Amino acid sequence: MSALLDPYNSNVAKLLLKGINSVQEGISMIDEDGYIRYINKAACKILGIKPEDILNQKAELFAPNPLLIQILNKQEPIIDIEYFMDFNGKTIHLINSGYPIFNEDKAIVGAIDIFRGIQRSRKLANNIAGMAAVFTFDQIVGKSIELNNSIRLAKIYSKNNENILLMGESGTGKDLFAQSIHNHSSRRAQPFIALNCANFPNELIDTELFGYDEGAFTGALKGGKPGKFEAANGGTLFLDEVSEIPIHLQAKLLRVIETKTINRLGNNKPIFVDVKIIAATNRNLENFVDEGCFRKDLYFRLKVFFLEIPPLRERGQDVILLAEYFVKKLENKITEPIKHIEKEAIELLLKYSWPGNVRELEHLIARSLVICENNSISAMDLHNSGLKIQIKEIAPTKVNLSRRYQKKQILDALSQTKGNKKLAAEMLGISRPTLYKILAEEDLPDPHH
Ligand SMILES: Nc1ncnc2c1ncn2[C@@H]1O[C@H](COP(=O)(O)OP(=O)(O)OP(=O)(O)O)[C@@H](O)[C@H]1O
Ligand SMILES: [Mg+2]
Known part of the structure; x- marks a missing residue:
């Protein structure tokens, strides 16, 4: 048998290891007990760790429900899945494949996975297919x-x-x-x-x-x-x-x-x-x-x-799911902790009419992610990213009954803007003097009582 085909030849073993370290795909392996026994250079780079941080430790210590452990349990390969890995407090967006490793007696002895950052896969898909169908x-x-x-x-x-x-x-x-x-x-x-x-x-x-x-x-x-x-x-x-x-x-x-x-x-x-x-x-x-x-x-x-296909404004709470999805998706480009959307901001998203639908939401979230501070997107960030709330009921000429409603809207808006009157007026599409005027009005008796 030629030396190059003999896996027990130490030169071949060395070549194999060198080879695995030369590729840009991340590769890691666990043994049958779930301990990480191998990780190549590319994997360390993608995950932002050193081999000594991770080797010989349980895979679960680094990520909840790791793919490799799933493979170990299922004893079946999982191929080319889109995978959000919550790793060491970061979320890393990958395309991942994992395979069980069996010995000669067909008993499972470990698992191996091979992964790459999502950007590379997207580029590849686009290159090959131009406009192939990628969505399911x-x-x-x-x-x-x-x-x-x-x-x-x-x-x-x-x-x-x-x-x-x-x-x-x-x-x-x-x-x-x-x-x-x-x-x-x-x-x-x-x-x-x-x-x-x-x-x-x-x-x-x-x-x-x-x-x-x-x-x-x-x-x-x-x-x-x-x-x-x-x-x-x-x-x-x-x-x-x-x-x-x-x-x-x-x-x-x-x-x-x-x-x-x-x-x-x-x-x-x-x-x-x-x-x-x-x-x-x-x-x-x-x-x-x-x-x-x-x-x-x-x-x-x-x-x-x-x-x-229904417009976004008719999909109720989907706005929130989509907004959170876009935060996660867009955040993956830079490895920073996941940002979240504040409660007041979510209320604004629910109120808005979304003429540009999901695409408009995606762009809004993208801009907000850039300008937000303390890892949270506030109502103010949405406003600064171009979200305009027009509440039609607000018209200075409306009669008394709707005045009370207007005042409530203004108070709501003020709580969303943390008391910023200029912003609240802009959000409601009224002038600042109008806002002051309505606020100054005495509470009217409720006609229903
Ligand atoms: N339900 C959804 N979940 C996740 N992403 C979505 C969803 N709906 C739309 N998107 C994203 O929103 C963007 C706009 O969607 P798409 O291009 O399919 O809209 P469209 O109806 O074809 O618009 P147009 O009429 O302007 O061509 C895309 O980036 C798409 O991936
Ligand atoms: Mg289209």
């Missing part, structure tokens, strides 16, 4: 009945081959749903191709969708170029902002859906395509149909299954 339903944060109804329907639709129309305001998660539907369907191993119809001038959408043949026009690539339909063959084509498809192409699209064949520009040879279309829009497509900007027959072909 279990990553859609929210417990509200409204959201869960949409998820329930989406799961049913994804088991079916018919086209789906997603409707929802901007930032509600249409992309997220389209990808999750694809990943839940039998087409998941096939391509997921997205085209944002608003990003292309009219004349280019044609060739983007259907491709062209060599010589179709001056400047056409040699050998031609397949369109998105061909690229998506066997899989899913996500047509985002579908309302922007020009009317003459709508007829062509309808024909493709009906005949399941396309023609590249400059070639009459039909090409068979098996594509499930998920179309999305944040416009009221029915109005477009009424106004004659969108073909009725195409509309019905696309909305065989119809899914409405």
Whole structure:
């Protein structure tokens, strides 16, 4: 046997150890009793520790319910999971795989895990796939009945081959749903191709969708170029902002859906395509149909299954879950202790109407994380990050009954801003003199008593 294949040869053992220390993936191993027996250089770097801090100690001392212990108990591998490791008081966001180690007699003798920071994995996913479907339903944060109804329907639709129309305001998660539907369907191993119809001038959408043949026009690539339909063959084509498809192409699209064949520009040879279309829009497509900007027959072909994604303001407590999720997600970029959101700030989040939905919330949290102090996000931080609360009931001309309500609102606002009147007035969308005036008013008798 060649020396290099003999694992008992000490040179090979040395090479193995050196090799494991040369990679950028974190690698650690525990023995059958749960003691950490090996950790490579990259793992120490990712976790921010020295080998001597951790070696020969119980894995549970460093993280609650560690993946390696789960593997030991289950005796089964866990592969490529997204993993928030609460390690030594920090949360580290990883992609992790763990494997049980068995001896010749098939008895478990330990476990090994291999992990990398999430950023690297994201980059990789984007590089390979460009716009592959990475989301799954279990990553859609929210417990509200409204959201869960949409998820329930989406799961049913994804088991079916018919086209789906997603409707929802901007930032509600249409992309997220389209990808999750694809990943839940039998087409998941096939391509997921997205085209944002608003990003292309009219004349280019044609060739983007259907491709062209060599010589179709001056400047056409040699050998031609397949369109998105061909690229998506066997899989899913996500047509985002579908309302922007020009009317003459709508007829062509309808024909493709009906005949399941396309023609590249400059070639009459039909090409068979098996594509499930998920179309999305944040416009009221029915109005477009009424106004004659969108073909009725195409509309019905696309909305065989119809899914409405609820706006954030109708999802109740989901706002809090999402805000906390974004704090955690965004915090992982820098290894600092997790920040939290103060009670007054949460009340503000619940009151706000979220015209930009989940995306607006994510951006707000991102800005607040940068400016907040003492690791906690206050109502003031949200305000300074651009959150404007307009409470419509406040109008200086309202009659006495609502005055009492206004005064209560002002007192609430003041407690949120810790007595800062200028801020409270801004939050309520009233001038400071108005605020003073209402505050100065005598309490009126309650008409109900
Ligand atoms: N329920 C959710 N859980 C976690 N993240 C979410 C959720 N909903 C939306 N997001 C995040 O919010 C952002 C906006 O979502 P997405 O891009 O899917 O919205 P959209 O409906 O496609 O908006 P637009 O109409 O503007 O294209 C994304 O970063 C997405 O990952
Ligand atoms: Mg989108």
